[in-house]
Amino acid sequence: MKLLITTAVTAVIASTVAFAGTTAPGDVAFKDGAVAVSLTGAAGNAADGRAVFADRKLGNCLACHVNSEMPEQSFQGQVGPPLDGAADRWSEAQLRGIVSNSKNTFEGTIMPAFYVDAGFTRPLGKFEGKTILSAQQVEDVVAYLLTLK
């Protein structure tokens, strides 16, 4: 029992340290739809972002977007515009804003907000109070999108 509590306390401290530089979903500062500062305080990893982009349980961006950089992925959806050359059209801050909450860029869009954790109607229990992607995953996806030139 004692040991368990100690472990739990250590875990809490560890996670606080790990997330110290992280912006909470409710605190993200949007300016004209864009978010200037990294959500984690550090640059993301493009290779990890590429995996998050394709993963059906994470970004599932291919549900709606064609991305020719991923020809190995079959069934690319066409609900949204193709993302080829996205980095030529949008700045890093704009892409961070679009991935975090695209409704601030495209009014009334069907695209989900990936870094919002409140304000939903009837969210399924296990997703209540959660964001679709973590701050780190958002930064990774942004880093990946910046490679699409």
Next chain:
Amino acid sequence: MGMNLFKTTAAVAALAIMATGAAQAGEDAKLVINGDLSIATQAAAPAHLENLETVYSGWVFRTKETQALEMDDFDNPSFVFVDVALDLYAAVDGTEGKSCASCHENVEDFAGLTTSMPRVNADGALETTTDLINECRTERMGAKAWKYSGTDMSAMLSLVGLQSRGMPVNVAIDGAAAPYWDKGKELYYTRVGQLDMSCSNCHEDNYNVMIRADHLSQGQSNGFPTYRLKNAKMNTIQARFKGCMKNIRAEPFGQGSDEFKALELYVASRGNGLIVETPSVRN
């Protein structure tokens, strides 16, 4: 920023898909069942539908192979379940020693029923065909109600719906039905779940578009219950609502809840004029 430009891009993309989708899914294909029952798969949208000009059966958006399964009752896997229902129809159950056939000798007498369901009853309550069947079981047969979207119920709904195959959907939306219809409409356009989408986002704004591997239809109910290749059973309309809600990470309403009954009425009304295809085949 760039809003209009991007809407245009999406629209152009959608048009391009319409063109290829037509070839892929055999949209010009004609639905003729058993070589003699010709079913129109599109109709002019009912007057209350502001955002669509034409309504299409979900059959239109399936692949040629899936479409073909519905064109012959011997190939249509639904008929295994229709046969099960024929046995259930004749089987005595409950304290009164009765079967469905004791009171409704010919199942053919149900021709036309499905076209007008759900509807408001004499007590002012909205009732579905499912409710009617369970009312017979509990009140006239002294039998237990079937599970709302369970195996027995979905089979019986398929048999009863088949009697209206070829007839146009025509549910009432005015008078006593109006408040239920309003509620269903509100639900249809309300964004729900962590993905924050409404039924209309997919089935009105984006029908005929690919969402990953799925070719989006208008989400019409004229083919229900429908046999899905995905789960190899008959799927009721409310089970489908549940599936769509879970996909957008929304807490579904209960099977037989007031919300889903209202939504069932509203969705049926969007297909007023489409032809009943029950029991249909989808992927």
